[in-house]
Amino acid sequence: xxxxxxxxxxxxxxxxxxxxxxxxxxxxxxxxxxxxxxxxxxxxxxxxxxxxxxxxxxxxxxxxxxxxxxxxxxxxxxxxxxxxxxxxxxxxxxxxxxxxxxxxxxxxxxxxxxxxxxxxxxxxxxxxxxxxxxxxxxxxxxxxxxxxxxxxxxxxxxxxxxxxxxxxxxxxxxxxxxxxxxxxxxxxxxxxxxxxxxxxxxxxxxxxxxxxxxxxxxxxxxxxxxxxxxxxxxxxxxxxxxxxxxxxxxxxxxxxxxxxxxxxxxxxxxxxxxxxxxxxxxxxxxxxxxxxxxxxxxxxxxxxxxxxxxxxxxxxxxxxxxxxxxxxxxxxxxxxxxxxxxxxxxxxxxxxxxxxxxxxxxxxxxxxxxxxxxxxxxxxxxxxxxxxxxxxxxxxxxxxxxxxxxxxxxxxxxxxxxxxxxxxxxxxxxxxxxxxxxxxxxxxxxxxxxxxxxxxxxxxxxxxxxxxxxxxxxxxxxxxxxxxxxxxxxxxxxxxxxxxxxxxxxxxxxxxxxxxxxxxxxxxxxxxxxxxxxxxxxxxxxxxxxxxxxxxxxxxxxxxxxxxxxx
Amino acid sequence: xxxxxxxxxxxxxxxxxxxxxxxxxxxxxxxxxxxxxxxxxxxxxxxxxxxxxxxxxxxxxxxxxxxxxxxxxxxxxxxxxxxxxxxxxxxxxxxxxxxxxxxxxxxxxxxxxx
Numbered sequence: 001x002x003x004x005x006x007x008x009x010x011x012x013x014x015x016x017x018x019x020x021x022x023x024x025x026x027x028x029x030x031x032x033x034x035x036x037x038x039x040x041x042x043x044x045x046x047x048x049x050x051x052x053x054x055x056x057x058x059x060x061x062x063x064x065x066x067x068x069x070x071x072x073x074x075x076x077x078x079x080x081x082x083x084x085x086x087x088x089x090x091x092x093x094x095x096x097x098x099x100x101x102x103x104x105x106x107x108x109x110x111x112x113x114x115x116x117x118x119x120x121x122x123x124x125x126x127x128x129x130x131x132x133x134x135x136x137x138x139x140x141x142x143x144x145x146x147x148x149x150x151x152x153x154x155x156x157x158x159x160x161x162x163x164x165x166x167x168x169x170x171x172x173x174x175x176x177x178x179x180x181x182x183x184x185x186x187x188x189x190x191x192x193x194x195x196x197x198x199x200x201x202x203x204x205x206x207x208x209x210x211x212x213x214x215x216x217x218x219x220x221x222x223x224x225x226x227x228x229x230x231x232x233x234x235x236x237x238x239x240x241x242x243x244x245x246x247x248x249x250x251x252x253x254x255x256x257x258x259x260x261x262x263x264x265x266x267x268x269x270x271x272x273x274x275x276x277x278x279x280x281x282x283x284x285x286x287x288x289x290x291x292x293x294x295x296x297x298x299x300x301x302x303x304x305x306x307x308x309x310x311x312x313x314x315x316x317x318x319x320x321x322x323x324x325x326x327x328x329x330x331x332x333x334x335x336x337x338x339x340x341x342x343x344x345x346x347x348x349x350x351x352x353x354x355x356x357x358x359x360x361x362x363x364x365x366x367x368x369x370x371x372x373x374x375x376x377x378x379x380x381x382x383x384x385x386x387x388x389x390x391x392x393x394x395x396x397x398x399x400x401x402x403x404x405x406x407x408x409x410x411x412x413x414x415x416x417x418x419x420x421x422x423x424x425x426x427x428x429x430x431x432x433x434x435x436x437x438x439x440x441x442x443x444x445x446x447x448x449x450x451x452x453x454x455x456x457x458x459x460x461x462x463x464x465x466x467x468x469x470x471x472x473x474x475x476x477x478x479x480x481x482x483x484x485x486x487x488x489x490x491x492x493x494x495x496x497x498x499x500x501x502x503x504x505x506x507x508x509x510x511x512x513x514x515x516x517x518x519x520x521x522x523x524x525x526x527x528x529x530x531x532x533x534x535x536x537x538x539x540x541x542x543x544x545x546x547x548x549x550x551x552x553x554x555x556x557x558x559x560x561x562x563x564x565x566x567x
Numbered sequence: 568x569x570x571x572x573x574x575x576x577x578x579x580x581x582x583x584x585x586x587x588x589x590x591x592x593x594x595x596x597x598x599x600x601x602x603x604x605x606x607x608x609x610x611x612x613x614x615x616x617x618x619x620x621x622x623x624x625x626x627x628x629x630x631x632x633x634x635x636x637x638x639x640x641x642x643x644x645x646x647x648x649x650x651x652x653x654x655x656x657x658x659x660x661x662x663x664x665x666x667x668x669x670x671x672x673x674x675x676x677x678x679x680x681x
Contacts, residue, residue, distance in 0.1 A: 475650075482588055525663065528629055529630050539621065542622060542657045
């Protein structure tokens with residue numbers, strides 16, 4: 001692993017104490033923003049402020065432990081990276097539905113279930129990968145953004161408080177949002193990094209001053225001791241089969257989320273990164289799933305690694321895993337500060353609205369970036385289009401599920417669940433007819449360059465391959481064809497065969513003619529200038545370097561050039 | 568491949584468009600040689616509109632560079648970005664030529680060598 005130049009402290013390094021704790025504090029500020037989610041779930045369940053505080057404290061204990069475990073990489077657990085864990089939006093929709101259906105016990109019981117699903121998926125990640133292509137991860141993030149935005153608008157309209165929106169609510173939501181946006185766009189450094197937290201605090205202060213917010217919850221702040229053990233009186237668990245599918249989807253979505261986040265963390269920490277380290281991702285997802293189950297077991301909501309933490313690592317240039325231990329310690333301590341949790345529980349609805357709408361923008365863009373990171377063909381276009389339509393339909397026509405059976409209603413209540421299920425089903429169905437191994441014959445007299453490019457671009461889209469790998473294959477085969485035609489006396493067409501799986505692109509080119517050598521060392525400038533042989537050897541040298549592995553050999557009277565590209 | 572050649576003061580700018588491969592590299596190389604032998608020895612080659620350059624194209628650049636050197640001239644390249652830059656790195660050509668960020672930079676640098 002080679003530390004990139006833009007990182008001040010890499011994953012294995014030990015920053016000074018001040019840097020460690022300051023970086024940790026910045027990560028905790030990001031985690032604090034998503035602590036809104038369990039507050040919303042407890043409100044949906046009609047829980048008391050004390051119970052809501054208990055949920056938050058329990059969640060913080062789980063978050064702290066999970067963050068430390070993720071960094072440690074012992075045995076089957078932990079990725080070895082700084083990958084902070086917090087309350088995750090993929091659980092929000094199903095958790096709200098469970099809170100409404102069966103109260104907090106159902107939320108906790110189903111969260112345990114979802115975590116176990118994620119843990120099971122982690123053990124099967126490699127063989128399951130073709131069924132969870134990257135565009136599916138992007139869709140999951142997109143649907144999460146839609147759900148978060150929709151919830152924000154519900155709070156803005158006062159629907160979640162069960163009262164009509166007042167102009168004061170709009171004003172406070174607007175102030176919260178404007179503060180966040182202004183800091184994000186027009187400031188740099190700490191104000192920009194903490195824009196969400198600062199906006200939330202600003203909106204909170206103004207809302208309380210204007211008399212908004214729950215009197216009961218605000219009174220609980222004053223009544224809470226400064227330091228106390230977390231309370232678990234709210235602990236109880238139940239299970240309902242009708243919620244199994246939505247929470248299973250959340251578990252799978254959390255696995256995809258952690259896989260995507262860990263890939264980013266791996267890339268951030270290694271200048272020579274080529275492809276995801278599946279072992280680390282598998283351990284990370286197992287840890288994530290077990291942590292979420294543990295969170296449910298001790299009376300809190302689902303947790304997972306946060307993509308927002310990537311932004312903090314990029315901004316600070318510090319990705320040392322030691323930061324994780326400090327984050328865990330800080331969050332653990334916060335769990336013992338009831339006044340802190342009471343302040344979070346009492347967050348006024350309009351402030352929630354502003355925060356959710358702001359967060360949804362960044363989640364949305366993250367989803368779109370993942371969606372467009374691979375080549376797309378007609379199949380993938382239809383998967384994306386239909387699943388987005390399904391998610392939108394759920395959001396726009398919530399009454400449509402009113403007459404449906406209970407088990408179906410739970411699927412139609414959540415855009416994340418509905419959209420993900422449609423995407424999974426269509427992805428599976430459209431795999432019919434997709435060949436992973438294809439061939440092309442190149443006539444040496446024809447316009448082979450265009451034929452080669454069209455062949456690989458079309459196949460790349462069908463396979464959902466990375467554009468950069470396909471470009472390398474196009475260059476490799478084109479340069480090879482050019483050099484063979486000019487120098488190797490080919491008799492008949494060149495036969496090209498390409499095969500792809502998620503990790504490898506293999507390209508075989510065979511022909512009858514002289515074998516092209518692929519030298520390890522570059523010919524001199526003089527040799528290139530003064531002879532065709534020098535130019536031929538330059539081509540072979542470039543071909544060897546272009547692929548991750550290249551071989552030339554004779555077999556059954558044919559010259560064979562084989563390229564391997566890591567994907 | 569199209570080749571656009573413009574002259575401004577004592578600098579000739581050559582802008583190939585399309586692909587420089589075994590088919591077009593000969594014409595590219597011949598036009599460059601012709602230009603240099605006609606007395607133009609302050610040359611900027613703008614590769615911004617090149618989609619592909621193969622070993623034959625690199626050979627043509629090497630020959631042109633040598634000719635310019637023999638006439639005590641100066642050759643600079645610009646538009647070396649994206650896939651073209653990757654190919655320059657593959658062929659270990661990045662350190663062989665003066666490569667500038669913009670055409671104006673290139674023109675200034677080849678003029679400044681007086």
